[in-house]
Amino acid sequence: MHNNQLLAHDMKNSKHNCDLKSCFLCTLCLKEWIPAIDAHRQTIPVKKGEVIFEEGDAVKGIYFVYEGKVKVHKKWGNDKGLILRIANKGAILGHRGLGHNHFYPISATALEPSSVCFIDLDFFQSTLKVNPQLTYELMMFFADELQESENNMRNLAHMPVKGRIAQALLALHEKFGSTKDNGIDIILSRQDLASLAGTTYETVFRFMNQLTEEKIIAVTNKNIAITNMEKLVLLTKEKE
Amino acid sequence: MHNNQLLAHDMKNSKHNCDLKSCFLCTLCLKEWIPAIDAHRQTIPVKKGEVIFEEGDAVKGIYFVYEGKVKVHKKWGNDKGLILRIANKGAILGHRGLGHNHFYPISATALEPSSVCFIDLDFFQSTLKVNPQLTYELMMFFADELQESENNMRNLAHMPVKGRIAQALLALHEKFGSTKDNGIDIILSRQDLASLAGTTYETVFRFMNQLTEEKIIAVTNKNIAITNMEKLVLLTKEKE
DNA sequence: ATATTTTTATGATATAAATAATATTTAAAT
DNA sequence: ATTTAAATATTATTTATATCATAAAAATAT
DSSP states (O other): OHHHHHHHHHTTOOTTOOOSSSSHHHHHSOGGGHHHHHHHOEEEEEOTTOEEEOTTOBOOEEEEEEESOEEEEEEETTTEEEEEEEEOTTOEESGGGOSSOOBOSSEEEESSSEEEEEEEHHHHHHHHHHOHHHHHHHHHHHHHHHHHHHHHHHHHHHSOHHHHHHHHHHHHHHHHOBOTTSBBSOOOOHHHHHHHHTSOHHHHHHHHHHHHHTTSEEEETTEEEESOHHHHHHHTSOOO | OHHHHHHHHHHHHHHHSOOSSSSHHHHHSOGGGHHHHHHHOEEEEEOTTOEEEOTTOBOOEEEEEEESOEEEEEEETTTEEEEEEEEOTTOEESGGGOSSOOBOSSEEEESSSEEEEEEEHHHHHHHHHHOHHHHHHHHHHHHHHHHHHHHHHHHHHHSOHHHHHHHHHHHHHHHHOBOTTSBBSOOOOHHHHHHHHTSOHHHHHHHHHHHHHTTSEEEETTEEEESOHHHHHHHTTOOO
């Protein structure tokens, strides 16, 4: 459904094609296989806010982010949700659609103008067969993701909201680094930050104010800078 | 003199050693590799409540459950925790220790007298190299686990406790089936059920009473029977 | 340039679920 | 067999966080 629209776009934009050497797929494949990837990939430009695939869609293939940032999220009802991950340059996307369920368990939405590379499922399966190293690393990647997911699960169950917000900020800082003025190099709406910490907009608003008052963070426009890393880390630590 | 000892030892082992054809590992390996597994495996009996490995321990290898049930859990503070999974016969255990972090992110504790098969990491890595099919299926298994973990994450973030308890009971029923008298075929303490639903003992106590009053479940001794599946499922569907 | 939608701001109120406190039953250990 | 420890039962109280309500400011579309 969404894919049809997206596929229609890609013919025009060949200038944004990736360099075939920096993403999860290309760095882990035999170099002899790269031409095959080149022949099968489809580069798809996505606008900010555009949905790449949606929870419940049949899995047709797998994506790699060439440019931009994409949020991976799950819905609950029609106004709540949870962001599970933010995929950036080079990251694999849609791999949750592998496994024995052939429908995406999550949605992917661009947070900024992005460009993703699409590989259809059949070709991806062949790629796995031809590249055991890729299969192995994909397995390892899943192991890491599972570990992180279960950490987050434990945090949702037991860590107070303020700690979860702190944790989210630390993870964003770790993943996206900081700009020249020490701000975390990603722009997120407060609602998205709330969905990342598993809470509501209002609660994020309140605690962000509190963190600012405590001089643990500094917010300029939409840019968040961590000014007291120790205290922020302390907030994520279990008590007693 | 040695003979008697050996005989006794053999008898003990043959009773508890696995048949090399039913677990995750053995069903997915080339049959030619089975003797190698046989030579490297170590069967370990574990008592009820015994810790097989603990969160933070260095990863030495991987386990397969031959007999019994093992809870996989994460700690928070020293009195709180979260059960992530209950591994039963045939299941792989400790695979969260694969990935790039070489310390177990979780603990494994036997819920009943069990028997597990230990494979050291080096040999397991060789096994993966020799058996691409195993690597592939392990990757798929991780994909499934990640999907389940993220479902649970969303539920922890948004589903009310009663729904999460319902969800936990449904998952237990799905996984362990039921005894002749329609009870879910696992005995869990209320505290473990609480840790599985991500809540406290008292809250589980309250809602289990409520579910019993509503004739959705029936509890006899420690055995839980689902008497109204539809209503139980409905509780997991209530949004907003 | 103006209308409309989305995001942000902020206090008041409601409530779900945790915590606390205590009694009792059951299981494990000496 | 008896002490000790662990699991269960139960109600009252507290608190953390969501919900509600409303307004202003930005951003996006017309």
